[in-house]
């Protein structure tokens with residue numbers, strides 16, 4: 034199969050399109066034909082080891098001291114189950130699925146094998162009303178946003194500020210906070226404020242022009258995704274018993290946050306999300322009922338993943354950068370993207386019909402219905418989520 038192989042920490046030149054062995058599913062695994070994946074800010078930070086010194090050392094210890102050990106990056110995907118192991122029961126060949134790979138990575142490829150059920154990664158049937166590209170844009174950002182917001186407690190009637198609201202996590206955080214009844218203030222660059230309003234934000238702040246901690250306004254929940262807010266300023270902008278969610282903290286910020294949380298009953302919550310499958314099923318239900326959507330900024334074919342990384346490195350991204358691994362067979366295109374026709378492939382992908390390959394919407398809906406039974410626990414969860422009435 035074709036995959037983008039990651040050979041070196043550093044600039045995108047360490048990513049190469051290569052032919053590698055197609056993986057075979059173990060007994061409890063499914064093999065997924067990946068139709069779309071994404072390039073997230075987190076992928077680029079990992080590729081370039083763009084972390085604090087302590088975290089850089091930790092990542093090298095976990096992922097390879099001199100060279101990265103996981104050879105293929107990519108954390109989220111949408112695709113079709115292409116074969117199932119002998120003990121795999123949740124999915125059938127042909128099911129359209131979306132999910133996260135966790136720390137195994139591996140989504141910048143034509144095929145991926147994943148256990149049906151495992152901790153630290155999520156796999157569920159795809160929303161029946163999304164294309165593969167749209168569905169691939171949901172899992173990591175959606176799960177991360179939901180992980181933090183639910184921990185803030187009921188949101189109805191509360192003032193929630195989201196810092197870094199226009200990015201891959203923020204665009205879901207704004208919608209989820211609105212969905213659960215919050216009054217939302219979204220903070221990001223000027224170019225993203227219009228889209229944030231369209232996503233439901235009640236108020237917007239351009240971070241280059243105004244420091245939200247200096248406005249004299251208080252919030253019940255401050256969710257800092259960009260990792261740029263000052264701890265003391267944010268604590269001062271919280272109501273008594275407010276909640277400060279640190280989506281992207283350094284070690285120092287974590288420690289200062291824990292120390293500050295002792296004052297006036299304010300809570301500081303930091304840490305990594307677990308990405309459980311039932312949360313992804315919950316997001317799918319919101320999508321299928323028209324209450325959550327993904328915003329795609331730009332599309333690239335698989336061969337242009339290094340280019341996509343360069344683009345995400347510029348920081349000028351509003352929404353998700355999607356990699357189309359499979360194009361539209363009806364048009365005879367392959368989104369792997371040969372060098373002879375890459376730009377026209379991008380154009381074709383850009384105007385692809387809503388569902389490019391795989392089951393029809395009708396047949397997908399049938400498989401979704403079948404699996405809604407298996408996903409029963411998630412439906413129960415959806416009935417009891419914070420902020421719901």
Ligand SMILES: NC(=O)c1ccc[n+]([C@@H]2O[C@H](COP(=O)([O-])OP(=O)(O)OC[C@H]3O[C@@H](n4cnc5c(N)ncnc54)[C@H](OP(=O)(O)O)[C@@H]3O)[C@@H](O)[C@H]2O)c1
Nearest residue numbers: 073074075173197199200201202221222240259261281348
């Ligand atoms: N995506 C994931 O799966 C994941 C999971 C866990 C943690 N994280 C971490 O969380 C962080 C955010 O992830 P993401 O995918 O949402 O990144 P993203 O798509 O790059 O979004 C970050 C947003 O924050 C904005 N921003 C930059 N500086 C700001 C400031 N001073 N004040 C307010 N907003 C500011 C950026 O706007 P500009 O265009 O102006 O820069 C951008 O819109 C990353 O560091 C990532 O590693 C990501």
